[in-house]
Amino acid sequence: MGSVKVSQLSKEFSGVHALKNVNLDIQEGEFFALLGPSGCGKTTMMRCIAGFEQPTSGSIQIGETKVNHIPPNKRNCGMVFQSYALFPHMNVFENVAYSLNIKQLNSSNMAAKLPIYLRLLNRKLGKYPKPIEQKVMEILQYVELDKHATRLTSELSGGQQQRVALARALVMEPAVLLMDEPLSNLDQKLRHSMRNTIRRIQQDLGITTIFVTHDQEEAMSMADRVAVMDSGEVKQIGTPIELYSRPSTPFIANFVGTSNVLKGTVVGQENGYSVVKGHGFLIKSTNHVQQKEVNVIVRPENIKAFKPGTISSDELTNMIEGTVLVSTYLGSIVRYDIQVEEYQLVVDTTFVPGEAILTEGERVQLTIDPERVLLI
Amino acid sequence: MKNRLSSFNGLTFVKVLIYLFFGVFLLLPLVSVFLVSFTGQPINLLGSITNSNILQSTIEKFSSASFDNYEKIFTNKTYFSAVQNSLELAILVSLIVIVMCIPIAYGIARTTMPFKRTIAALCTIPLIVPTFISAYAIIIMFGRAGWVTYIYNSLGGEGMLLDPYSMAGIVLVQVFFFFPYALWPMVAAFKVSDISLEEASLNLGARNWFTFIFVTFPLAIPGVISSALLIFTVSFSDFGTPIILAPKDLNLLVVEAYREIAGFFNWGGAAILTVIMVIVAAFFFWLQHLFTKGKNYGSVSGKPKQQKLNDAKGLTRTLSVYSLAIVIIPVLAMLSIVLQSLATTWGKNPLPNGYTLSHYQTIFTSSMGNIQNSIVLALGALILSVIIATFVSYFVVRQNSSKLDFMTSIPLVVPGIAFGIALIQTFNTAPLHLTGTALLLIVAYTIRRLPYMVRSTMGTMRAIKQDIEEAAVNLGATPLTAAITIIGPLMLPGIAAGSILVFITVIKETSISILLAPADWAPMSLAIFQNILRGEYYTAAAMSVVLVVIVLILQAIANRISKNQL
Numbered sequence: 053m054g055s056v057k058v059s060q061l062s063k064e065f066s067g068v069h070a071l072k073n074v075n076l077d078i079q080e081g082e083f084f085a086l087l088g089p090s091g092c093g094k095t096t097m098m099r100c101i102a103g104f105e106q107p108t109s110g111s112i113q114i115g116e117t118k119v120n121h122i123p124p125n126k127r128n129c130g131m132v133f134q135s136y137a138l139f140p141h142m143n144v145f146e147n148v149a150y151s152l153n154i155k156q157l158n159s160s161n162m163a164a165k166l167p168i169y170l171r172l173l174n175r176k177l178g179k180y181p182k183p184i185e186q187k188v189m190e191i192l193q194y195v196e197l198d199k200h201a202t203r204l205t206s207e208l209s210g211g212q213q214q215r216v217a218l219a220r221a222l223v224m225e226p227a228v229l230l231m232d233e234p235l236s237n238l239d240q241k242l243r244h245s246m247r248n249t250i251r252r253i254q255q256d257l258g259i260t261t262i263f264v265t266h267d268q269e270e271a272m273s274m275a276d277r278v279a280v281m282d283s284g285e286v287k288q289i290g291t292p293i294e295l296y297s298r299p300s301t302p303f304i305a306n307f308v309g310t311s312n313v314l315k316g317t318v319v320g321q322e323n324g325y326s327v328v329k330g331h332g333f334l335i336k337s338t339n340h341v342q343q344k345e346v347n348v349i350v351r352p353e354n355i356k357a358f359k360p361g362t363i364s365s366d367e368l369t370n371m372i373e374g375t376v377l378v379s380t381y382l383g384s385i386v387r388y389d390i391q392v393e394e395y396q397l398v399v400d401t402t403f404v405p406g407e408a409i410l411t412e413g414e415r416v417q418l419t420i421d422p423e424r425v426l427l428i
Numbered sequence: 429m430k431n432r433l434s435s436f437n438g439l440t441f442v443k444v445l446i447y448l449f450f451g452v453f454l455l456l457p458l459v460s461v462f463l464v465s466f467t468g469q470p471i472n473l474l475g476s477i478t479n480s481n482i483l484q485s486t487i488e489k490f491s492s493a494s495f496d497n498y499e500k501i502f503t504n505k506t507y508f509s510a511v512q513n514s515l516e517l518a519i520l521v522s523l524i525v526i527v528m529c530i531p532i533a534y535g536i537a538r539t540t541m542p543f544k545r546t547i548a549a550l551c552t553i554p555l556i557v558p559t560f561i562s563a564y565a566i567i568i569m570f571g572r573a574g575w576v577t578y579i580y581n582s583l584g585g586e587g588m589l590l591d592p593y594s595m596a597g598i599v600l601v602q603v604f605f606f607f608p609y610a611l612w613p614m615v616a617a618f619k620v621s622d623i624s625l626e627e628a629s630l631n632l633g634a635r636n637w638f639t640f641i642f643v644t645f646p647l648a649i650p651g652v653i654s655s656a657l658l659i660f661t662v663s664f665s666d667f668g669t670p671i672i673l674a675p676k677d678l679n680l681l682v683v684e685a686y687r688e689i690a691g692f693f694n695w696g697g698a699a700i701l702t703v704i705m706v707i708v709a710a711f712f713f714w715l716q717h718l719f720t721k722g723k724n725y726g727s728v729s730g731k732p733k734q735q736k737l738n739d740a741k742g743l744t745r746t747l748s749v750y751s752l753a754i755v756i757i758p759v760l761a762m763l764s765i766v767l768q769s770l771a772t773t774w775g776k777n778p779l780p781n782g783y784t785l786s787h788y789q790t791i792f793t794s795s796m797g798n799i800q801n802s803i804v805l806a807l808g809a810l811i812l813s814v815i816i817a818t819f820v821s822y823f824v825v826r827q828n829s830s831k832l833d834f835m836t837s838i839p840l841v842v843p844g845i846a847f848g849i850a851l852i853q854t855f856n857t858a859p860l861h862l863t864g865t866a867l868l869l870i871v872a873y874t875i876r877r878l879p880y881m882v883r884s885t886m887g888t889m890r891a892i893k894q895d896i897e898e899a900a901v902n903l904g905a906t907p908l909t910a911a912i913t914i915i916g917p918l919m920l921p922g923i924a925a926g927s928i929l930v931f932i933t934v935i936k937e938t939s940i941s942i943l944l945a946p947a948d949w950a951p952m953s954l955a956i957f958q959n960i961l962r963g964e965y966y967t968a969a970a971m972s973v974v975l976v977v978i979v980l981i982l983q984a985i986a987n988r989i990s991k992n993q994l
Contacts, residue, residue, distance in 0.1 A: 104898055125901045137899035141917045150913075151903035158904070172913040224903060 054115030061110030085275035130221030332393030438908030457850035468696030537618035560668030617651020665843035844939030888922030
């Protein structure tokens, strides 16, 4: 088991910066997600840790050891590939036993190597020693695949293949578990249950896990901490709650959940509020910032929508008017796109059965609690 | 740092070995023969490195180097006419093949011609027969005592319909036994042209034949030219036909080069002829490459193309009769060999005088050794090429080693007889005195057939995703272990298909066998060749039949494997 420390890591591919001065400090036993749009460098980051890419500069430390010059086969990082990369000519058992065979191969003398090679080439050419068999069956039981041990991997469903890949990585007792978009090939339902399975196993084993994904929901629901990456840089690291409530840039505000971003200027202070003036609106926030030019960030669920004249007087702070453009019924919530001056705001309201939904073209009054207005 | 070195060493070491192998057995001989073409005397480059006396004499030889041999091409009548005749032969054969194949290719690609499958199947027969056996078959048919001659005479003809021992005889064999090489690319070329274009032409008022000449055919031209160039190279490099059929007064490069080396030990002469052969073959190979690369009229599109086939009764029937008439000739040639192998005697009659199995008995008792040799040598070449091709395709696909890719395709352009001469010249003396050993023979076969093997393994290698290999490394395997335990087994189908191809071509191989095989390692092809020279026609025929049957069986297995793969 180990912590992972990445310092000042950069990676260049023929002039293109895939990674720029990345710093990560991942604790032992932590579930850490690398989140970002495709091409942001998250996969390159993971491949550097696994040793498949050599960083241009900077260092990677696993536990107490600097691993920059350790070849990938000696790093002891279990990896679950996006495509699973199961060996198609081997059955489930053999796939999982592979790393144990290799371990034995490396520790035996010339004569003892031959039977291992033989059973690696074809299962009929050699018997597996008891300890290996036991260990493999144990881990297969753990991922509930012990009944499928002799199946070929191509005969398994997507979720089962996923679990074989996981078992194959776990059986080598890696210092770090790396997962590259492991859920992207599964359908919606399976993805949900696999999320729970992976999280449960990670908690059980207390294994340091780095999880690459472009799906913010996945990252937020599974990880202890998330690093949001964009164009090769880490933009923000924090717990899911921190990221959601205090995004450090408009990009993150929009990438992690949905946000309304308005540009404005701080024009003064009033009763402890910052007052921000923008095109056609004046808004108060409990947030205080140094700079004058600010981005005003408001989450859709923090805006309330009223038919004109129905607002009670104590909710009149930060009232703006607009027109409903589109209303979308999403089950438990109703999402409105509302035109306010030049902006289109997204507003989520809880759907109350029996209450009428605002229709397109209708005038609407919006209010925002100043405590929920973030300035960055 | 130390760890990294030891783990990457295994593969790097293999790569160095492969480079060394090609350096010593391919590049060194070719360079040597090129140098000999100037010095006129054998040069021992390897010896020059290890022995200072040899180095001294090598330097002396270089000091007397000259363009004498190159002048001889023009001054020496024999050489000049050899070049001329060889070019003439190759051009003639490729032109005839193209004209002959256009109707068949069109018939297969674009019409509902009857017996299409039978015709297509019969077209593979010429490919499995070594050319010197086909040449011999033509003698059985058209020779003085041949059955064609008999029929011709009884119809009132004088002498022979066609003298097999002449340029015409060689052209006949090459045309009828090389045409499938051109046919399949041409069929593909005719499929490029879209039926909708032809319908557009008809719709604009053009007649059928007009449409064919101005729409269908022009679209197929790149494919046709490329086929012609391919046939040129094949005909130019062919040794089996001319060595059997070329009369004394007909000089051909391959035959002349063989005579210089085997008859007169004229190193300078052989070298200059070798250099010419390689240059011409390489040039036409390059031309052909150019044509297949540039002019692809984009037949690959996502939209499935509806191919409407021409089903005009008159046309399809004519095409069918014509095609059958052509593909039947190689079949008749093979049947003639089979009959000869079963005949007690066969004089100038349409059929043998009597039938016997004694020739087979003879070869299975006295020539078993040759069959064994063929199989052992082919197996040797197969194992060597499997190992080399697997690693080469790994390096080319995974490490982008384009140098290695280039090096393994060099043998494609070197005619067998040229390569054989280069090898003999280089390994004739110490320190690597290998001429006359089975080892050199196996190495020569391997290098010559490696391009086929590499193509086959490279295809499967490309289909194996990189992350499968990375997964193995991630699980602790060194790159070499990953290659052996994961990549190797996954490549098996490609390796199997490729190795059968290697085995077949090695068994068929003529030029290398005749030049390099020592007496105690004579393979079947050499034995048949010697039997024909000695006039033991019946045993030669029987042995030919055995050879073709072995090839047929292997071919069937290869087809099976490649089908299963799909």
